[in-house]
Amino acid sequence: MTTEAAPPPGSAGTPLAGPTADDYTSVQQSAEFGELRSSYRSFAFPLTVAFIAWYLLYVLLSNYAGGFMGTKLFGNINVALVLGLAQFATTFLIAWLYARHAAANLDPKAEAIKARMEAAE
Numbered sequence: 001m002t003t004e005a006a007p008p009p010g011s012a013g014t015p016l017a018g019p020t021a022d023d024y025t026s027v028q029q030s031a032e033f034g035e036l037r038s039s040y041r042s043f044a045f046p047l048t049v050a051f052i053a054w055y056l057l058y059v060l061l062s063n064y065a066g067g068f069m070g071t072k073l074f075g076n077i078n079v080a081l082v083l084g085l086a087q088f089a090t091t092f093l094i095a096w097l098y099a100r101h102a103a104a105n106l107d108p109k110a111e112a113i114k115a116r117m118e119a120a121e
Contacts, residue, residue, distance in 0.1 A: 019117055027113060036109040043101050047094055054090060058083050 027033055061069055062080060069080035 019120070023117065023120065027117060030113075032109065032113055032116075036106065036113065039105050039109065043098065043105075047097070051090065051094060055087065058087060 061083070069078065069083070071079045073079060073082060
């Protein structure tokens with residue numbers, strides 16, 4: 001019994017020639033890839049900045065506005081608890097929005113680039 005797997009059907013044991021570094025460089029410099037990168041950045045950067053600002057606001061309010069954060073809204077629920085839970089909700093909302101954005105805008109463009117590179121092989 002051997003531990004080596006047999007080569008896949010149709011191959012003579014020689015490795016397939018894949019894309020070269022020049023192929024990747026030309027794709028990276030293409031307008032199509034620039035559009036993909038721009039679409040990603042136009043979504044990710046503003047939301048990242050907004051979330052970091054929102055998180056820092058929460059931290060600063062917790063540190064310097066204890067009276068405000070301790071304000072009871074109803075029962076034993078105060079502003080700090082509501083804003084803290086809103087941090088979690090915001091995180092999940094951003095993840096959901098990104099998944100939708102990626103599926104609608106990024107994945108089709110990336111698949112087109114991948115298909116073009118595979119067709120050139």
